[in-house]
Amino acid sequence: MPRTKKHLFRKTDTGLSEIARALAHPARVAILKELSRRQECVCGEIVDRIPLAQATVSQHLKELKSLGLIVGHIEGPKSCYCINWKKLEEMSTLLKEFFDDLKINHQRCC
Amino acid sequence: MPRTKKHLFRKTDTGLSEIARALAHPARVAILKELSRRQECVCGEIVDRIPLAQATVSQHLKELKSLGLIVGHIEGPKSCYCINWKKLEEMSTLLKEFFDDLKINHQRCC
DNA sequence: GTTTATTATCGTAATAATACGATAAAGATA
DNA sequence: TATCTTTATCGTATTATTACGATAATAAAC
Numbered sequence: 001m002p003r004t005k006k007h008l009f010r011k012t013d014t015g016l017s018e019i020a021r022a023l024a025h026p027a028r029v030a031i032l033k034e035l036s037r038r039q040e041c042v043c044g045e046i047v048d049r050i051p052l053a054q055a056t057v058s059q060h061l062k063e064l065k066s067l068g069l070i071v072g073h074i075e076g077p078k079s080c081y082c083i084n085w086k087k088l089e090e091m092s093t094l095l096k097e098f099f100d101d102l103k104i105n106h107q108r109c110c
Numbered sequence: 111m112p113r114t115k116k117h118l119f120r121k122t123d124t125g126l127s128e129i130a131r132a133l134a135h136p137a138r139v140a141i142l143k144e145l146s147r148r149q150e151c152v153c154g155e156i157v158d159r160i161p162l163a164q165a166t167v168s169q170h171l172k173e174l175k176s177l178g179l180i181v182g183h184i185e186g187p188k189s190c191y192c193i194n195w196k197k198l199e200e201m202s203t204l205l206k207e208f209f210d211d212l213k214i215n216h217q218r219c220c
Numbered sequence: 221g222t223t224t225a226t227t228a229t230c231g232t233a234a235t236a237a238t239a240c241g242a243t244a245a246a247g248a249t250a
Numbered sequence: 251t252a253t254c255t256t257t258a259t260c261g262t263a264t265t266a267t268t269a270c271g272a273t274a275a276t277a278a279a280c
Contacts, residue, residue, distance in 0.1 A: 002234050002269040008161040009136035013143070020133035025238080026119035029126050029208070036212040044256065051118040053240050058258060060238090077247045077256045085216055092209035098139070099202035102146040106195055112239040112264050135268080154226065163270050168228055170268090187226045187277050 016098055019091050022067050027052055027060045035070060035083050044078050126208055129201050132177050137162055137170045145180060145193050154188050 006014055023029055027050055034049050047057045061081060064070045069088060072081040116124055133139055137160055144159050157167045171191060174180045179198060182191040 002236095002267085004235075004268075005162055006136055009140060013136040013139040016139050017134050017136045020130045020139075023130035023208075024127050024134045026116055026123040026127045027238095029123040029130075030119060032212060033123070036215045047257085052115055052238090054257075055241075055259080056239050059240095062258085063237095074246080074257085077245095077254090079257055083212070085213075088209070088212065092206075095205055095209075096202075098133075099198070099205075102142060102193070102198065103195075105146045112237085112266095114238070114265075137268095157227085162268090164227075165229080165271075166269050169270095172228085173267095184227080184276080187224090187275095189227055 016094060018067065019094060022064060022069055022091075025060065027057070028064055031057075031060060031064065032069070032083065032088075035081060038082075046081070126204060128177065129204060132174060132179055132201075135170065137167070138174055141167075141170060141174065142179070142193065142198075145191060148192075156191070 006017075023032075030050055031046060034046055038045075046061070047054050050057050050060075052060075061070070061072065065072055065081075067087075068084055069091070070081050071084050072079055074080070116127075133142075140160055141156055144156055148155075156171070157164050160167050160170075162170075171180070171182065175182055175191075177197075178194055179201070180191050181194050182189055184190070
């Protein structure tokens with residue numbers, strides 16, 4: 001029965017929800033934190049830092065990548081991931097604007 | 111097989127992911143926007159504004175409520191929902207801090 | 221008291237997300 | 251070339267989320 005109805009919403013609302021979904025799992029939050037700490041984007045130690053199987057971490061990385069939040073390229077047998085700071089900035093701006101918009105109408109009520 | 115592993119993560123990461131999950135569906139984003147617009151918390155017109163069945167909207171409201179983002183009390187046959195501004199502020203602060211923390215280490219890399 | 225309007229909840233179906241073992245792929249190394 | 255290391259992908263199981271009809275619950279209106 002549940003054909004998703006997400007297409008019926010405003011693009012801005014859907015966009016925001018997609019951004020939020022990127023952070024909607026602690027593994028992805030942890031991955032972003034971990035990546036931000038590392039200077040050189042020699043990665044793959046990420047797997048050691050996240051308490052999940054390698055396949056699962058790889059899956060979460062793929063999700064972050066498909067959202068554009070991180071970029072990755074293969075380097076021999078290893079991979080190299082790092083944060084897409086531009087996209088991250090966009091994302092935090094959109095979230096900030098969302099909250100600011102809400103707060104504009106912060107008049108009491110209940 | 112997938113017993114959730116969320117308990118293996120840091121409380122801060124899990125907390126952030128829960129906050130993010132609240133916004134991870136356009137209906138919930140739209141509900142928050144709609145609620146913020148209304149002065150009096152005479153609600154229920156929310157259902158008319160969201161392109162989903164009444165039961166589904168009620169379900170999304172319940173989720174927002176259980177996260178503390180909105181408060182609601184019954185008023186006769188109607189219900190009355192409004193935004194919990196305190197919680198919303200907490201939430202936006204946590205998100206802002208998360209992004210700020212990431213950005214501290216914004217040194218180039220890729 | 222009966223009807224009406226409004227909202228929550230239950231049951232259930234379908235889709236999405238999470239998790240991992242197994243395996244493939246791709247270079248490095250012996 | 252054979253082996254090893256590292257990572258991605260496939261298949262699949264399990265759980266969570268989404269969605270809605272039907273129905274219950276509640277108080278107002280008649």
